Amino acid sequence: MSLEELCAQLQAPVDTAPGELVAAWERRRSGLAAALAQGGNAKPVKLRLQQELRRCEEGAGVVAQLRVAADIARYLAELEAERAKPAPARATLRLCLDKAKPLLNELPEGELRFEWEKRWASAEESVAAKQPPLAVVPRPEAPSATGAGAGTILELRPLEIEGTLRRSAPTVRIVARTHFTLGRKGSADFTTQFWPESEENRQKTSTISRINTTLFFRGRQVCIQDGQIGEDGAAIPSKNGTIVDDQRIGAATVLNFAKERRLKLGQCLFEVQALQFPATSAESPWTERPNPASYVRQTPALPDRPSGCIRFWPASLRHAPVIGIWIFSEVALGSGAGAAVILDCSLPAVAGRIHYFDGGFWLGVPDDGKSVVTLDRRRRSAGDIVPLQAGHELRFGEIGFDVKLL
Numbered sequence: 001m002s003l004e005e006l007c008a009q010l011q012a013p014v015d016t017a018p019g020e021l022v023a024a025w026e027r028r029r030s031g032l033a034a035a036l037a038q039g040g041n042a043k044p045v046k047l048r049l050q051q052e053l054r055r056c057e058e059g060a061g062v063v064a065q066l067r068v069a070a071d072i073a074r075y076l077a078e079l080e081a082e083r084a085k086p087a088p089a090r091a092t093l094r095l096c097l098d099k100a101k102p103l104l105n106e107l108p109e110g111e112l113r114f115e116w117e118k119r120w121a122s123a124e125e126s127v128a129a130k131q132p133p134l135a136v137v138p139r140p141e142a143p144s145a146t147g148a149g150a151g152t153i154l155e156l157r158p159l160e161i162e163g164t165l166r167r168s169a170p171t172v173r174i175v176a177r178t179h180f181t182l183g184r185k186g187s188a189d190f191t192t193q194f195w196p197e198s199e200e201n202r203q204k205t206s207t208i209s210r211i212n213t214t215l216f217f218r219g220r221q222v223c224i225q226d227g228q229i230g231e232d233g234a235a236i237p238s239k240n241g242t243i244v245d246d247q248r249i250g251a252a253t254v255l256n257f258a259k260e261r262r263l264k265l266g267q268c269l270f271e272v273q274a275l276q277f278p279a280t281s282a283e284s285p286w287t288e289r290p291n292p293a294s295y296v297r298q299t300p301a302l303p304d305r306p307s308g309c310i311r312f313w314p315a316s317l318r319h320a321p322v323i324g325i326w327i328f329s330e331v332a333l334g335s336g337a338g339a340a341v342i343l344d345c346s347l348p349a350v351a352g353r354i355h356y357f358d359g360g361f362w363l364g365v366p367d368d369g370k371s372v373v374t375l376d377r378r379r380r381s382a383g384d385i386v387p388l389q390a391g392h393e394l395r396f397g398e399i400g401f402d403v404k405l406l
Contacts, residue, residue, distance in 0.1 A: 022067055098159075192266070214227065218254065241267075259275075273312070334351040365382055
């Protein structure tokens with residue numbers, strides 16, 4: 001049965017929306033089946049109902065295609081609704097297109113597929129045309145943080161692999177504050193929760209305090225203490241304790257994280273690996289720039305801090321859903337041992353860097369090789385320095401992230 005024959009059977013115009021045609025066909029089939037199930041029908045009536053039901057069911061193949069088209073139409077409608085907003089989120093627009101694209105391959109070659117391929121291409125073109133150019137800081141000029149979104153937490157949330165529900169990497173949570181907290185409470189900078197969710201794991205997680213452990217600066221040194229710091233600056237010990245390298249701690253203790261440390265929290269000893277990664281470049285992307293007289297340095301957001309970052313990895317979990325990063329100056333991402341965030345082995349040792357400078361997060365593309373970095377589907381050049389804002393789609397090779405600022 002063709003689409004035109006199905007529309008004639010349903011007495012619907014050929015240009016009726018796919019979802020409406022599917023609903024009309026299902027109503028007709030259900031009505032015929034219900035009429036047949038009723039007793040007392042005369043034989044001629046019963047034969048006519050059987051013929052009409054068989055004819056209706058001949059359209060099942062076309063209806064299956066229409067269901068796919070209806071899903072594509074729904075994603076494109078969501079895209080248009082987002083575009084109509086005063087400040088549409090580019091990541092949401094891109095997500096709608098990405099969700100609709102693989103569905104096109106489920107339609108057989110023919111007029112229906114060609115029609116929806118044209119609609120998808122038109123939507124993609126309109127989204128690309130309305131995207132404002134990205135702000136890029138030219139290397140010869142002095143820095144300005146006006147282009148970076150405000151926030152002290154940057155989350156890189158992995159995008160789903162196209163055509164699947166799998167994600168290519170864990171979430172990366174980068175925190176730029178003078179202190180860093182671990183605990184079961186959602187407001188902790190690094191949430192320590194036994195996984196997957198089960199009654200047993202919920203009981204184990206309950207033995208971890210809401211804020212179980214706190215790290216902070218003391219000059220250029222890093223200190224760790226059990227519990228949290230109150231509003232008056234006094235230490236508030238946790239009820240469940242903190243163990244560092246098999247030694248229970250209480251009061252603030254200076255610790256060198258250049259060596260990997262193992263933190264154990266709570267009565268069930270949720271284990272976290274903590275390791276400091278030194279900066280792989282200058283303290284800020286602009287340190288090496290000429291004309292220092294034209295550059296007025298702003299007050300650093302994290303005064304008198306160490307450089308690089310500390311990575312927190314949940315060793316108690318087989319698969320880490322979140323990697324915690326306490327950033328001092330930069331975080332390197334790539335495939336090398338010096339990268340705090342390890343991505344695909346096909347990438348360069350350092351594929352990109354996230355900097356925290358003058359109150360904002362910036363993306364730095366290494367200038368020592370070919371760039372593998374794209375931002376909102378635009379390839380960035382080696383040496384680019386780009387301010388990051390919420391809603392960006394950031395990719396290193398084939399690994400993609402949605403950028404969130406908190």
